[in-house]
Amino acid sequence: MSGYAITPEPPYYAVIFSSQRTEGNNGYGEMADKMVELASKQKGFLGVESARDDVLGITVSYWDSLESIKNWKENAAHIVAQEKGKSIWYQGFALRVSKVERQNFFEM
């Protein structure tokens, strides 16, 4: 996982996934890496950003359209991860789909 994503000019879509994990790893790290790898091969994928501390994890993925988001949601391996997430990895989460209207980058 690198730094912030270099995305094209808006408009495009952002999926904001904010999660509180359960105790222990239980194969989570491996799955998370695998999901990023899979997502980045999906049509319409524009980038991903992720940060995690003791309290919360936030992953924001960027997409060209709602259809691309729908396709990723329905990806077979991703469905398995979603189910495991609910039963094993997550205490709770918020998932938001938003349309990016403007962006700014700053580089020192």
Next chain:
Amino acid sequence: MSGYAITPEPPYYAVIFSSQRTEGNNGYGEMADKMVELASKQKGFLGVESARDDVLGITVSYWDSLESIKNWKENAAHIVAQEKGKSIWYQGFALRVSKVERQNFFEM
């Protein structure tokens, strides 16, 4: 900072701030806490989520309108923090304004 934010029904706005920090703290933690405290007193503030690891920090704040975001951007103490951010704290960042169209919560 607690877990994910409990936001009202969309539509509303999300400001996604993804940053790569410079070395050392240089008063950053104190300022970050202070900014969250100040933001939460602003008109139109709906919630905030934040996570930070070695590579990246992501803070997502939620607002009722573009006008509320503009007011927060122009808050005097926040302007000082923005300037110090560019000169001292941040190696680089991406700032995105997006309109949340739908959301889902999951609680175990």
